[in-house]
Amino acid sequence: MYKKSLPLVLAALVAFSAPAPAAESVAPPKQHWHHQGVFGTYDKASLQRGFQVYKQVCSACHGMKLLSYRNLAGLGYNEDEIKAIAAEYTVVDGPNDDGDMFERAARPADRFKAPFANDKAARAANGGALPPDLSLVVKARHNHEDYIFALLTGYQNPPAGEEGLPGMSWNKYFAGHWISMAPPLVEGAVSYADGTDASVEQMAKDVTQFLAWAGEPHMEERKKMGIKVMLFMFVFAGIMLAAKRKVWAAVH
Numbered sequence: 001m002y003k004k005s006l007p008l009v010l011a012a013l014v015a016f017s018a019p020a021p022a023a024e025s026v027a028p029p030k031q032h033w034h035h036q037g038v039f040g041t042y043d044k045a046s047l048q049r050g051f052q053v054y055k056q057v058c059s060a061c062h063g064m065k066l067l068s069y070r071n072l073a074g075l076g077y078n079e080d081e082i083k084a085i086a087a088e089y090t091v092v093d094g095p096n097d098d099g100d101m102f103e104r105a106a107r108p109a110d111r112f113k114a115p116f117a118n119d120k121a122a123r124a125a126n127g128g129a130l131p132p133d134l135s136l137v138v139k140a141r142h143n144h145e146d147y148i149f150a151l152l153t154g155y156q157n158p159p160a161g162e163e164g165l166p167g168m169s170w171n172k173y174f175a176g177h178w179i180s181m182a183p184p185l186v187e188g189a190v191s192y193a194d195g196t197d198a199s200v201e202q203m204a205k206d207v208t209q210f211l212a213w214a215g216e217p218h219m220e221e222r223k224k225m226g227i228k229v230m231l232f233m234f235v236f237a238g239i240m241l242a243a244k245r246k247v248w249a250a251v252h
C-alpha cells in the first residue's frame with residue numbers, strides 16, 4: 001500500500017519544492033538596521049520620524065488597526081503628547097442613551113483611526129487596489145525591512161516598450177513590477193521636527209523602522225530576557241559542574 005502511494009508522494013514533493021513561478025521579483029539589497037542582531041535596539045529618534053511619515057503620508061491610504069495611540073509610549077512620547085496626538089482624530093462612539101452614535105475626539109486607548117470606512121471604500125479610492133493594513137507588513141513580506149525600504153525607494157521608469165495600465169507605476173522590487181501605489185515619498189514630503197533632512201531614502205528608512213517596531217513592539221524586552229536566560233544557564237552549568245566534581249571526587 002505504501003509502495004503504491006510512493007509516486008504520489010514523490011510528485012507532491014516535487015510540486016511543493018519547485019521554486020515559485022518566476023514572479024519577476026528582485027531580491028532587495030541588504031541594509032543595516034539599528035534594531036537587528038542580539039543586542040540591537042530601536043533607534044527612538046528614527047521611530048518618531050517614521051511615525052511622522054506614516055501619519056502625514058501613508059495613513060491617507062493605509063490603516064494600522066493593531067495599534068492604539070497609547071502604544072506610542074514605546075516611541076518615547078509621554079502621556080500628554082499621546083493625548084494630544086489622539087485628540088487630532090475624530091472617532092465614532094456609542095450608542096448613547098438615546099441609541100444614537102456620536103462623534104468624539106479620540107483618546108489614547110482608541111485604535112489608530114482607519115483611513116476608509118471599509119475595504120470597498122478603500123478599493124474605490126485606489127483604482128480597485130486595496131492598500132493593505134501596515135500593522136504587520138514588515139513581518140508579512142519576504143526580506144522584511146529590506147523589502148519595504150527597497151519598495152519605497154524602488155520606483156523607476158518602466159523598461160522601454162513596457163506599458164502598464166493607467167494609474168500603475170513601475171517598481172523594481174514589487175513582484176510583477178507594476179504597482180497600484182503611486183510613489184508615496186517625494187523629497188521633503190515631511191518637515192522633520194529634529195531638523196533631519198527629509199530625503200526619500202531617509203523617510204523610507206525611518207518609516208520602515210517604525211513599521212518594524214509596530215510589528216514587534218516588545219522586541220527589546222524579548223532580547224533582554226534572552227540574554228538573562230543565557231547568563232543564568234551559564235552560571236547554572238558552572239554550579240552543576242562544580243557539584244558533579246564534588247560528588248564524584250571520592251570515586252576517583
Ligand code: HEC
Nearest residue numbers: 057058060061126129130131132137148179180181184207
Ligand atoms: C494614495 C494611497 C497610498 C499612499 C499614500 C500610500 N500607499 Fe502604500 N499602497 C497603496 C495601494 C493602493 C497599495 C496596493 C498596491 C498593489 O497591490 O498594487 C499599496 C501597497 C503598499 C504595500 C504593500 C506592497 C506589497 O508588497 O504588497 C506597502 C508595504 C505600502 N503600500 C507601504 C506604504 C507606505 C510605507 C506608505 C507611506 C510612505 C504608503 N504605502 C503610502 C496606496 C497607498
